[in-house]
Amino acid sequence: MSFQYQILAQQIVQKIYSGELETGQRLSSLRQFAQQQSISLNTAKNCYELLEAQGHIFVKNKSGYFVQAVKKQTVAVPSHPDFISRPREVSHLDLQIEILEAAIASDVVHLGSIQLSPNLIPVDALRRSIQRALKHSKPEDFLYSERQGHQHLREALSTHWAEDGFFISSEDIYITNGCMPALSVILQSLTQVGDSVIIPTPNFNGQLQLLAALKRRIIEIPANTNGFDLERLEQAMQNSGAKVCLLTANFQNPLGFCLSNTEKEHIAKLAAKYQCYVIEDDIYSECSFSANRPLPIKYWDQDGFVVLCSSISKSLSPSYRVGWLCISPRLKHLRSKIFVQNVAVNTPLQLGLADLIYSRAYRQHLNALHPILMNQVEQYRQFIIQAFYGVDVRLNQPQGGYSLWLQFPESIDGLEMYYFAQAQGINIVPGKVFGEDDRYRNCIRLNAGHELSDEIQQAIMVLANWTRSKLGIPD
Structure with missing residues (x-):
């Protein structure tokens, strides 16, 4: 469960990412912020110190707190094929069921099933x-x-x-x-x-x-x-x-x-x-x-x-x-x-x-959840971009929710990656099951609903290293 100062910090981060607070803009003083939010001065101080530690704001001596420039690495969004629309059967039902059962296993790193962390409930x-x-x-x-x-x-x-x-x-x-x-x-x-x-x-x-x-x-x-x-x-x-x-x-x-x-x-x-x-x-x-x-x-x-x-x-x-x-x-x-x-x-x-x-x-839960999700999803995106350095990975930029869609070079098979990940105790979902004709064979979907813990970072690195080895890219 998040403390009040953490929730307030996430709300400020949301305003920074949305552009409501611009780079270099001066924030309210601690006393003004405490009065505006009806909180104690200590809570206000904890909020600003957290934002400063995260690199979202900085302090100028005797001048106050200011918005730090948002440093984001960018990456291309996935491309999507055109195709003829026609009635057809849904294939891969057995694979769909297998993936569903694997996603709810308790002994895996949960990067597959789209679900919130228990800590956000x-x-x-x-x-x-x-x-x-x-x-x-x-x-x-x-x-x-x-x-x-x-x-x-x-x-x-x-x-x-x-x-x-x-x-x-x-x-x-x-x-x-x-x-x-x-x-x-x-x-x-x-x-x-x-x-x-x-x-x-x-x-x-x-x-x-x-x-x-x-x-x-x-x-x-x-x-x-x-x-x-x-x-x-x-x-x-x-x-x-x-x-x-x-x-x-x-x-x-x-x-x-x-x-x-x-x-x-x-x-x-x-x-x-x-x-x-x-x-x-x-x-x-x-x-x-x-x-x-x-x-x-x-x-x-x-x-x-x-x-x-x-x-x-x-x-x-x-x-x-x-x-x-x-x-x-x-x-x-x-x-x-x-x-x-x-x-x-x-x-x-x-x-x-x-x-x-x-x-x-x-309603209070939702108000607290929105900025947390935005910040958490962006943390995942930035870590994925860093982890897959050297790989032509494409990544969606969600407007909400917490599913991430990754597209790799054609030579990468998402289903093969899925089975490799399963053997390592990591759950993901291969793109093969999101449409017909193997259109998304070189894609996977990841869940960003859990905190980006050391365990999850390590799991993403395992996937990235496997991908580089398949492409012949040295670590």
């Missing part, structure tokens, strides 16, 4: 919320739970989102056991076995695994670090016969892009125009690097063709299995089908999350 606040929820629960809360989800949590979520600028009625929210179950329920409700689903690639391998397990086909459209091809999306909606697409607009995994509001509004209009439902996986939206949460495509959905799915697995804890899907009145006829497909969610957990939201502890 507000365990004490969660414990207090669950205890309060149990203390104030009603007798009926211990019977079979409502299939749609507890009203208290649905109202809490609706209120929480309203603070971020968009409104979804509690009556349109269905609580699930996480985001993937939400996606599974709505995919089975809107499509049948053999139907095609439009997706951008490279695409989250867990979604591809789900589509393969449900025996749905895919129609891929090209994506890159700036987003995905909206013209190709429209062509697929218009000509492919697919009636569903599965998209992530905010901090997509693995590329980390965030679409503009104009692009999101355009997608909502395309969905209505072609009556092609958009299933929006918005699981990373609360993992922004800024204080403002980006709006979902659902915000511009005037005709009811967008279904919002998400959970708190990436912003709070992957083990807290509570997610949701949000449908419009247009899809009310699916209510009974959703109830049949959905599994009732643990009521105490629902009430605990509702308490966490209403007590403001969840």
Whole structure:
């Protein structure tokens, strides 16, 4: 758990990286900073000393504290191939399952599965919320739970989102056991076995695994670090016969892009125009690097063709299995089908999350998390660039979230690197499972959700040394 001075320091770092605080700009004096933040002078002093030790600010004798120049090493972003979009089966299901099982092993360095460090989870606040929820629960809360989800949590979520600028009625929210179950329920409700689903690639391998397990086909459209091809999306909606697409607009995994509001509004209009439902996986939206949460495509959905799915697995804890899907009145006829497909969610957990939201502890957690993630992801990027010196490595620049996408020269096989890493007790995910036709064979995805510890630095160095040896580059 971070101390207050550390949280404040991370917020200042965020302002430096975003340009809100410019190089050479003078900061408030310690006394002014303490008054502005309503903190003690000692806390203010600890904050500034930490920033100075990290090299973000410097002190001039008798003049005060000033912003240090940001020293970043730059590297090219990954390139992405164009390809023909056509319906096809999802391949590599056995490999997908193997990678999923390896990612949750306890005896590996976790650079594979995208998850937050336990140190970033507000365990004490969660414990207090669950205890309060149990203390104030009603007798009926211990019977079979409502299939749609507890009203208290649905109202809490609706209120929480309203603070971020968009409104979804509690009556349109269905609580699930996480985001993937939400996606599974709505995919089975809107499509049948053999139907095609439009997706951008490279695409989250867990979604591809789900589509393969449900025996749905895919129609891929090209994506890159700036987003995905909206013209190709429209062509697929218009000509492919697919009636569903599965998209992530905010901090997509693995590329980390965030679409503009104009692009999101355009997608909502395309969905209505072609009556092609958009299933929006918005699981990373609360993992922004800024204080403002980006709006979902659902915000511009005037005709009811967008279904919002998400959970708190990436912003709070992957083990807290509570997610949701949000449908419009247009899809009310699916209510009974959703109830049949959905599994009732643990009521105490629902009430605990509702308490966490209403007590403001969840909002406080998010406010503290945003600058920490931004700084942590940049630390990973800078260390990776240094570790792979001499290698033509390309690396994404996420706008939020904490997945890193690395592209190597063509002679490097990401799957071969995956098996080598496994033998060394290191978990990564090879690019092969993020799309078809081996387009991303020379790519890997890494998790930057854990602190950049000595163990993780050493693991990255092991990968870098292996890569150099394959390329014949001396250490």
